[in-house]
Amino acid sequence: MRFVFKTSYEADIRLFKHKPQMAWYMLLLAVVVALPFLLDEFFIGEATNVLIWAIAGMGLMLLTGHTGQASLGHAAFMAAGCYFNVILLERGVPFIISLPLAGLIAGLIGVIITLPVLRLHGVYLAIATLAISILTEDFIVIAEPWTGGVTGLVAPPMIIFGLEIDRYGTPGLFYYVVLFVVLAVLMVYRNLLRTPTGRAFTAVRDSEISAQAMGINITKTKAMSFGFSATIAGLSGALLGHFAGAFNHETFNVILSIQLLLMIVVGGLGSIHGAFFGAMVVALLPQFIAISRDWVTDLTGFNATTIPGIEAGIFGLIVLLFILFEPNGIYGLWFKIRTYFEMFPFYRKNMFKRQKTYLKTERLR
Amino acid sequence: MSLLSLHNVTLKFGGLVAVNNVSFEVGEGEVFSLVGPNGAGKSTIFNLISRFYDPFEGDIKFEGESILGMASDKVPSLGIARTFQNIELFEQATVLQNLLVGRHRHCNTNVISQMLFTPAARRQEEAHRAAVEEVIDFLDLQPYRDKYIAGLPYGVRKVVELARALSTKPRILLLDEPASGLSIEETQDMIFWIEDIKNQMGITVLMVEHDMNLVASVSDHVLALADGKELAMGTPSEVQSHPAVIEAYLGTGEIG
Ligand SMILES: Nc1ncnc2c1ncn2[C@@H]1O[C@H](COP(=O)(O)OP(=O)(O)O)[C@@H](O)[C@H]1O
Numbered sequence: 001m002r003f004v005f006k007t008s009y010e011a012d013i014r015l016f017k018h019k020p021q022m023a024w025y026m027l028l029l030a031v032v033v034a035l036p037f038l039l040d041e042f043f044i045g046e047a048t049n050v051l052i053w054a055i056a057g058m059g060l061m062l063l064t065g066h067t068g069q070a071s072l073g074h075a076a077f078m079a080a081g082c083y084f085n086v087i088l089l090e091r092g093v094p095f096i097i098s099l100p101l102a103g104l105i106a107g108l109i110g111v112i113i114t115l116p117v118l119r120l121h122g123v124y125l126a127i128a129t130l131a132i133s134i135l136t137e138d139f140i141v142i143a144e145p146w147t148g149g150v151t152g153l154v155a156p157p158m159i160i161f162g163l164e165i166d167r168y169g170t171p172g173l174f175y176y177v178v179l180f181v182v183l184a185v186l187m188v189y190r191n192l193l194r195t196p197t198g199r200a201f202t203a204v205r206d207s208e209i210s211a212q213a214m215g216i217n218i219t220k221t222k223a224m225s226f227g228f229s230a231t232i233a234g235l236s237g238a239l240l241g242h243f244a245g246a247f248n249h250e251t252f253n254v255i256l257s258i259q260l261l262l263m264i265v266v267g268g269l270g271s272i273h274g275a276f277f278g279a280m281v282v283a284l285l286p287q288f289i290a291i292s293r294d295w296v297t298d299l300t301g302f303n304a305t306t307i308p309g310i311e312a313g314i315f316g317l318i319v320l321l322f323i324l325f326e327p328n329g330i331y332g333l334w335f336k337i338r339t340y341f342e343m344f345p346f347y348r349k350n351m352f353k354r355q356k357t358y359l360k361t362e363r364l365r
Numbered sequence: 366m367s368l369l370s371l372h373n374v375t376l377k378f379g380g381l382v383a384v385n386n387v388s389f390e391v392g393e394g395e396v397f398s399l400v401g402p403n404g405a406g407k408s409t410i411f412n413l414i415s416r417f418y419d420p421f422e423g424d425i426k427f428e429g430e431s432i433l434g435m436a437s438d439k440v441p442s443l444g445i446a447r448t449f450q451n452i453e454l455f456e457q458a459t460v461l462q463n464l465l466v467g468r469h470r471h472c473n474t475n476v477i478s479q480m481l482f483t484p485a486a487r488r489q490e491e492a493h494r495a496a497v498e499e500v501i502d503f504l505d506l507q508p509y510r511d512k513y514i515a516g517l518p519y520g521v522r523k524v525v526e527l528a529r530a531l532s533t534k535p536r537i538l539l540l541d542e543p544a545s546g547l548s549i550e551e552t553q554d555m556i557f558w559i560e561d562i563k564n565q566m567g568i569t570v571l572m573v574e575h576d577m578n579l580v581a582s583v584s585d586h587v588l589a590l591a592d593g594k595e596l597a598m599g600t601p602s603e604v605q606s607h608p609a610v611i612e613a614y615l616g617t618g619e620i621g
Pocket residue numbers: 364365378381383401402403404405406407408409410
């Protein structure tokens with residue numbers, strides 16, 4: 001059991017609450033950095049895939065988990081990042097500029113497209129963003145001269161300081177590029193959350209009326225969150241383009257948008273951890289299923305490979321189970337387990353019982 | 366000159382006249398209370414001052430200047446802070462984080478320096494915490510500092526809402542039923558705090574309250590309302606003994 005004594009305001013502002021916590025994250029970082037030396041090429045690719053999903057997840061988490069605005073349109077911003085990155089690269093812009101620029105363009109598009117829908121709430125906002133995602137797919141097909149239409153585009157290799165990096169030739173380096181983006185996004189995300197902008201995000205999520213009474217401009221705050229969110233999604237889209245090698249409108253279809261939202265729900269809304277947990281589930285589930293299929297086939301002689309749509313089915317089941325039994329997602333589970341060990345032996349069974357919330361029917365009166 | 370004043374303000378919700386030609390002036394440094402039965406229009410007056418609604422007629426002035434041209438999120442920058450009758454806290458955040466949101470109007474770093482957490486952003490964060498810590502000490506919130514609102518009892522939430530409003534360093538504090546739902550001891554604390562807020566911090570208070578004991582012990586002036594209209598205005602004892610007020614509450618025994 002550990003108590004955290006605060007000696008100065010510094011303690012609240014620091015990124016890590018205490019030394020042991022910092023040690024754990026440093027250990028995690030060391031493992032993540034060492035990964036390419038520990039895994040074979042196939043699994044380096046899988047790890048890279050997880051990280052790309054995690055970037056997209058962080059983008060959506062900022063908007064949905066921290067600002068409370070549901071989006072079913074994030075594939076659109078990933079697409080924007082992906083296409084603009086390649087279009088810029090084809091025009092001779094170096095990768096270290098095209099990547100951040102593509103992210104910024106995606107962010108700008110995010111702000112412009114969503115400004116008219118910002119006044120919408122809950123399910124209406126979700127539907128409006130869903131429409132944006134659907135339209136984007138059509139737009140990519142129509143804008144053939146730039147996007148290659150249904151044929152799509154091929155991402156050229158990334159060249160960083162003369163070094164040619166691609167997924168198959170240099171999987172380790174590719175992984176490090178993605179990891180670098182993960183860490184940069186993570187840093188910005190954490191900084192936002194400990195400063196007024198991030199607090200404005202969570203204030204808007206929890207009570208718009210009272211955020212307003214504290215001097216927060218709701219529209220501006222939502223637009224800013226959309227901007228950051230779409231920028232981060234754009235970065236992940238650009239990396240996904242390089243990871244996939246070739247892509248077209250179907251790479252960024254509505255299913256991807258939906259999958260992203262379900263992913264952060266499973267991971268745990270409202271925590272950055274959730275984006276990573278969710279990414280692991282989404283990115284590794286197909287492999288896990290493939291491996292278990294062979295195993296089932298070997299064990300029972302029943303040819304499990306013939307079951308159609310099993311991936312989507314199992315993912316859907318996982319989402320359903322979490323919403324029913326652990327609405328705080330994997331992070332919620334993890335938090336409980338961690339608290340159990342930290343508090344040992346003082347853990348109380350009903351510690352996380354949800355408290356009665358007070359009625360909001362008569363708001364404002 | 367009065368700090369905050371309403372001039373013949375009227376507001377209708379459809380056919381219902383929620384606030385009917387109401388005028389009053391809150392002087393700098395005083396405690397001014399609005400009393401009246403449920404539905405009298407008290408909270409609606411707060412919402413008008415917060416600029417959530419536009420009045421049909423009349424004007425609302427702060428230091429003699431009309432605030433009707435102002436967006437509601439600009440009102441706090443004048444130094445007007447408020448609490449809500451049905452607690453409106455940021456549920457999924459800690460007490461400390463809630464109070465820090467109260468510091469929003471004092472924020473003077475831009476997003477870029479915040480996302481990079483530059484030395485300027487760090488200094489500002491430290492200053493915000495120092496300011497918030499004073500409020501935490503004043504209202505004895507230390508035990509709840511890092512607790513999430515979602516798990517706090519009702520009485521503590523009421524105090525946190527007051528704390529968040531105080532964190533904005535307001536010139537006038539609008540308290541909507543600060544003692545409703547509080548125990549006798551908690552109400553006693555609230556009386557002491559309101560007196561300290563007025564006398565030591567020099568903050569003007571405009572308050573809606575049903576507890577006549579509280580109203581009488583802290584208020585300089587009282588306005589009694591019924592059905593959106595003024596019944597009586599004056600010192601607490603004048604209002605309590607006013608024939609119209611007595612008539613309006615005949616049979617109920619007390620105001621509220
Ligand atoms: N947003 C609203 N829409 C319609 N009617 C409202 C609204 N807010 C308040 N009212 C009505 O206006 C009247 C005054 O309400 P309110 O100011 O909340 O009274 P109280 O004095 O109890 O605070 C009540 O009849 C209430 O039903």
